[in-house]
Amino acid sequence: MIYVNSDALTGYLTLVLVCLAGFAVWFVSTSGTRYWQFFSVPFVEGRPLVGNFLDAFLFRKSTFELMDALYQNPKVVGAKLFGVSIMMQPALVIRDPELVKQVLIKDAAYFSNRYMCTDRLHDAIGYYNLLMIKNPHWKQLRAYLTPTLSLNKIKRMYSLVDQIGKDMLAHLDEIPQKPSKLRETEFKELCARFTTDVIASTFFGIQAKCLSDEESEFRYYGRKIFEYGPKRALNMAAFFFMPELVPYLGFKLFPRDTERFLKTIIEQEIARRETSGENRGDFIDSMIALKNNDATIGVEEKILLKGDILVAQAATFYMASFETTSSVLSFTLYELTKNPEIQQRLREEIRNCILKHGQDLPYECLVNEMPYLGMVISEAARLYPVLPFIERQCSLPAGATGYKLEPFHDFVVPNKMPVLVPIYAIHRDPKYFPDPLRFNPERFSKENIDSILPCSYMPFGVGPRTCLGSHFGTLQIKVAIVRLLSRYRIVRSESTPELLTYRKNAFTLHSNEGLYADLERDELC
Numbered sequence: 001m002i003y004v005n006s007d008a009l010t011g012y013l014t015l016v017l018v019c020l021a022g023f024a025v026w027f028v029s030t031s032g033t034r035y036w037q038f039f040s041v042p043f044v045e046g047r048p049l050v051g052n053f054l055d056a057f058l059f060r061k062s063t064f065e066l067m068d069a070l071y072q073n074p075k076v077v078g079a080k081l082f083g084v085s086i087m088m089q090p091a092l093v094i095r096d097p098e099l100v101k102q103v104l105i106k107d108a109a110y111f112s113n114r115y116m117c118t119d120r121l122h123d124a125i126g127y128y129n130l131l132m133i134k135n136p137h138w139k140q141l142r143a144y145l146t147p148t149l150s151l152n153k154i155k156r157m158y159s160l161v162d163q164i165g166k167d168m169l170a171h172l173d174e175i176p177q178k179p180s181k182l183r184e185t186e187f188k189e190l191c192a193r194f195t196t197d198v199i200a201s202t203f204f205g206i207q208a209k210c211l212s213d214e215e216s217e218f219r220y221y222g223r224k225i226f227e228y229g230p231k232r233a234l235n236m237a238a239f240f241f242m243p244e245l246v247p248y249l250g251f252k253l254f255p256r257d258t259e260r261f262l263k264t265i266i267e268q269e270i271a272r273r274e275t276s277g278e279n280r281g282d283f284i285d286s287m288i289a290l291k292n293n294d295a296t297i298g299v300e301e302k303i304l305l306k307g308d309i310l311v312a313q314a315a316t317f318y319m320a321s322f323e324t325t326s327s328v329l330s331f332t333l334y335e336l337t338k339n340p341e342i343q344q345r346l347r348e349e350i351r352n353c354i355l356k357h358g359q360d361l362p363y364e365c366l367v368n369e370m371p372y373l374g375m376v377i378s379e380a381a382r383l384y385p386v387l388p389f390i391e392r393q394c395s396l397p398a399g400a401t402g403y404k405l406e407p408f409h410d411f412v413v414p415n416k417m418p419v420l421v422p423i424y425a426i427h428r429d430p431k432y433f434p435d436p437l438r439f440n441p442e443r444f445s446k447e448n449i450d451s452i453l454p455c456s457y458m459p460f461g462v463g464p465r466t467c468l469g470s471h472f473g474t475l476q477i478k479v480a481i482v483r484l485l486s487r488y489r490i491v492r493s494e495s496t497p498e499l500l501t502y503r504k505n506a507f508t509l510h511s512n513e514g515l516y517a518d519l520e521r522d523e524l525c
């Protein structure tokens with residue numbers, strides 16, 4: 001008979017349980033990183049539990065630089081696609097333009113949802129909007145909202161945008177001159193005030209006066225959306241890094257006071273127009289029409305577009321428009337500061353248009369008669385895309401098990417897997433853009449543009465879920481540059497940064513440095 005001491009038995013059992021628990025923790029926490037070992041997809045191994053993006057999640061590294069480092073990792077260089085993990089969730093990165101075209105354009109029906117997600121039940125304004133919503137709602141909502149930014153509507157908004165361009169000049173004229181007669185300005189703040197005034201005026205019919213009033217409410221609340229203290233940073237990061245937990249964490253897309261502010265002004269403006277009968281044919285009027293026509297989204301459960309859901313559309317257009325547009329605009333002005341010969345050529349183009357049409361240029365002139373202006377903006381959007389990557393989630397019809405990447409690869413993308421397209425890294429890859437860090441608008445000249453591979457240039461995203469405001473954003477940038485350069489020459493100041501570094505606690509591209517320059521009055525006529 002074998003006798004086993006009961007203390008020893010308890011000891012063994014405890015040891016076995018600890019080992020099992022340890023194994024379970026290891027097994028679960030490494031699921032994202034181990035996943036790729038079972039496939040022939042090259043991958044960059046992440047850390048247990050936190051995957052490849054911890055430094056971005058904790059704001060220790062800019063997401064742009066982190067994604068660029070993954071893209072350039074020797075294990076995946078040359079591959080058409082590679083595996084990473086977002087925390088414990090395996091994700092596929094697509095880096096080959098042909099493959100991007102197949103997945104995000106040809107088979108976009110399976111990749112129309114974004115992976116990031118807000119809380120449907122407790123954050124209606126953060127959820128029921130174009131940025132966040134998933135199919136089938138997204139497709140229906142996009143169809144309702146597309147006409148608000150039709151080329152006809154944009155053309156009608158032009159005079160309002162141009163008026164803000166003039167307000168910007170009035171603001172610059174007020175800056176005290178230095179003994180050298182130069183006026184110093186900082187482009188990031190200037191451009192954010194310009195684009196906020198534009199969106200308030202064109203979309204909401206409200207004069208926000210951000211250019212003339214530093215304390216403007218619109219600017220104050222707009223800044224709050226994109227300024228991340230530790231709590232807000234965690235809040236925003238959660239939407240992408242741990243979307244499943246968002247409903248339990250009570251996080252909202254808009255800071256609560258910004259949401260209150262936007263809700264009040266939008267509801268007030270809707271009520272004012274309904275009482276006065278005023279119709280400006282703008283975004284607010286389109287929202288009123290949706291409400292009055294009992295427009296709905298949803299298939300089985302019909303959701304009426306009214307109340308908070310209308311506010312959500314206006315709030316998201318506000319969020320998606322002013323920061324993105326001001327980012328590209330301010331980086332363009334920065335590059336014009338550093339490249340006086342490019343600026344000179346652009347001023348010549350503007351001068352010729354002014355000679356032909358006078359100081360108040362017609363809309364058609366900005367759109368059709370300034371090819372060099374278009375080239376300069378396209379190059380700035382290449383070098384400084386607003387997002388580090390485009391992201392989607394594979395969303396297959398019921399019963400389908402996976403999406404085949406053939407003929408590119410034998411990997412089958414499982415339903416719900418996130419797919420990332422690293423636009424910042426692709427835009428800076430010498431394979432697609434030789435001498436990529438050089439600001440060279442010639443890449444987009446009539447002679448050269450055909451050598452740019454489709455889907456290697458994606459500043460506004462790609463496929464049917466691409467940016468809805470690309471034409472409107474570009475028009476604003478054109479107006480601001482034309483107005484500014486028609487009165488001022490931009491020159492380097494002592495504070496103009498030579499090199500830029502990027503903010504770690506931002507999801508859009510933001511330099512740590514202020515984009516300072518001097519303005520020298522030199523009117524074009």
Ligand code: HEM
Nearest residue numbers: 130320321324325328459460461462465466467468469473
């Ligand atoms: C130069 C300025 C702008 C840039 C660089 C830009 C860039 C982008 C990018 C990269 C996306 C993601 C696209 C994708 O996932 O494929 C996006 C989405 C979006 N943008 Fe823009 N954007 C700009 C201006 C604007 C403006 C002015 C508006 C509105 C007035 C706007 C409204 C939107 C909306 C609503 C979406 C979500 C579209 C959807 O999911 O259906 N954007 N933008």
